Amino acid sequence: MIGVAQTVLGRISVLVVASIIVFALLAILPGDPATVMLGLDASPESIAALHHQLGLDASPVTRYFRWVVGLFHGNAGTSYVYDVPVSGLILERFQSTLPLIIFATCLALLIGLPIGSIAATRRGKRLDLALMALLQLLKSIPDFWLAMMMTFLFSLTLQWFPAGGFSGWNHGVFSALRALTLPAVALAIPQAAIIARFMRSSLIDTLEQDFIRTARAQGYSRQGVLWRVALPNAVIPVLTLIGIQLPVLVTGSIIVENVFNIPGCSKLLLEAVNQRDIPVVQNLVMLIVAGVLVLNLFLSLIIRWLDPRLAGSDA
Helix, strand or coil: CHHHHHHHHHHHHHHHHHHHHHHHHHHCCCCCHHHHHHCCCCCHHHHHHHHHHHCCCCCHHHHHHHHHHHHHCCCCCECCCCCCEHHHHHHHHHHHHHHHHHHHHHHHHHHHHHHHHHHHHCCCCHHHHHHHHHHHHHHHCCHHHHHHHHHHHHHHHCCCCCCCCCCCHHHCHHHHHHHHHHHHHHHHHHHHHHHHHHHHHHHHHHHCCHHHHHHHHCCCCHHHHHHHHHHHHHHHHHHHHHHHHHHHHHHHHHHHHHHCCCCCHHHHHHHHHHHCCHHHHHHHHHHHHHHHHHHHHHHHHHHHHHCHHHCCCCC
């Protein structure tokens, strides 16, 4: 219990430091939001008036504490561009981004774990070499190129899936999942290759441990050792990898959402950066940081449950 409390406090301290870094980086980002909104021909008086209206004329320390206090009160501010509450704007876009990332993660696991396990059990054989070559190829494919090729093949040629857009969940779960399938696959394939290679290495290392030989000496069959002893232990490092790869998935979703024209948080983040919509950018980035920390904490608890030896350490 003490270890879990220390882990939670550690995540909170990381979140505080991240908020300071995010605010500082946005403060020194080139480009004035007021100038971007009013145009280069705006008068100095108009720009100064908009600065006062947006609260940009206050000191950086004052603006930071206003932002943090607002977050504690459930107020993330107002978007400079859309002139709506940031929280509502993010929640609206979150309805496509979160399912997309979950969908892609599940696909990556469903593809990567079996392939990595098969390659490990066929170590050094032709199937293992073929799978490793295929994984290396899939890992090297850029997200945007894969997304465009999948759109050309499955949307424009075969017409199995829509070429882009997301109509929302009000039109039915099947319609929404169908629209998210190609983007999720485009995100999942490179991640599946990484998971498979990591799973292969982890399972090979596990199969060489002393407790595997002990299990075999106790009469377990080859399949029994693999499924009941080796795989549960080999999956533990993969869970850690998932937490590490989440920011990579978010970064990839920025490209994929733009290719497939999905109105999600990642596309909103790119638009907000280009338009210097600071409240949207800083709250979206902090949401991503908080999401990564919460997922890592959740995975840490799962790892502690799977391996009680880690109960006294900070996983």
